[in-house]
Amino acid sequence: MTIPQPLPCVDVVRQLWDYLDGESDPATWEAIKAHLATCGGCQAHVDFCRSFLAQVSAVPMDPQAVAAMRARIERSLGATGTD
Amino acid sequence: MTDGFERDLLAYLPDVMRFAGSLERDPDAAADLVQDTYLHGIRGRASYDPARPLRPWLFTICRNLFLRRRDRARLFVEVEDDATLEVLANMQLHNDVRATGISDPFLRMDFGPALDRAMAALADPYRIVFALVDVGEHSYREAAEALGLPIGTIRSRLFRARRELQAALIEHARDAGILNHHSQGGTA
Numbered sequence: 001m002t003i004p005q006p007l008p009c010v011d012v013v014r015q016l017w018d019y020l021d022g023e024s025d026p027a028t029w030e031a032i033k034a035h036l037a038t039c040g041g042c043q044a045h046v047d048f049c050r051s052f053l054a055q056v057s058a059v060p061m062d063p064q065a066v067a068a069m070r071a072r073i074e075r076s077l078g079a080t081g082t083d
Numbered sequence: 084m085t086d087g088f089e090r091d092l093l094a095y096l097p098d099v100m101r102f103a104g105s106l107e108r109d110p111d112a113a114a115d116l117v118q119d120t121y122l123h124g125i126r127g128r129a130s131y132d133p134a135r136p137l138r139p140w141l142f143t144i145c146r147n148l149f150l151r152r153r154d155r156a157r158l159f160v161e162v163e164d165d166a167t168l169e170v171l172a173n174m175q176l177h178n179d180v181r182a183t184g185i186s187d188p189f190l191r192m193d194f195g196p197a198l199d200r201a202m203a204a205l206a207d208p209y210r211i212v213f214a215l216v217d218v219g220e221h222s223y224r225e226a227a228e229a230l231g232l233p234i235g236t237i238r239s240r241l242f243r244a245r246r247e248l249q250a251a252l253i254e255h256a257r258d259a260g261i262l263n264h265h266s267q268g269g270t271a
Contacts (some may be wrong), residue, residue: 014170017242022218023223044186045177051189052249058216059195061097069114070096073121077089 007035010041090122094140103212106149142219164239173246183263188256201251209244213267216241
């Protein structure tokens, strides 16, 4: 049985985006998860990056800009037809 | 005015606007891209498979229109990324933030406008990969296929894009008084 070697912090940071994006292979994902369970510094770093990604995906659009764009699209559909 | 299919498409208008605005630096070009995306989507409804979700289908139309009118040579430009330096810069950035005692600076700022300014300052090869993956929800492989780049290039450009955006947002937080300046320095 092969005992996995613990990852150093620098390797965790190198691969943390893959980990957060779900792009890690299963063995690496498990190794990072095991490292995070015992390393508060890396866990804080992952939380920081996860917060960044969550904010990026939650940026709202201005409702007035959306309404104006919708009106523009509907005008262009009316002008050109959709067939 | 609009039928059911058009209404369904228009429900995703804020998402498509956000995606187009992240791909195109110029707001007028982004608005043109959104309009063209919808015209292509509505006229091309015959190519839509109702079993598949609409949102990624719209994102794909938007991305393809953007890339078609783009000088693709600029996307394939060779850029030097030192992976080790990037990792160390990323660690330093986070250490600087931790030293302030504030763990969630992104929640304390007007994030959207600050992100838009930071994205506008990113070089195209980095900004477009960030736009595809983080706004357009492409996998690394989908982004690589769309841009015709190796997946390792997508990975390294995304790493640098996110690090530069985080650094710009942290600088914004310092300027806004959200973070103190005592630990500033040492980050590129």
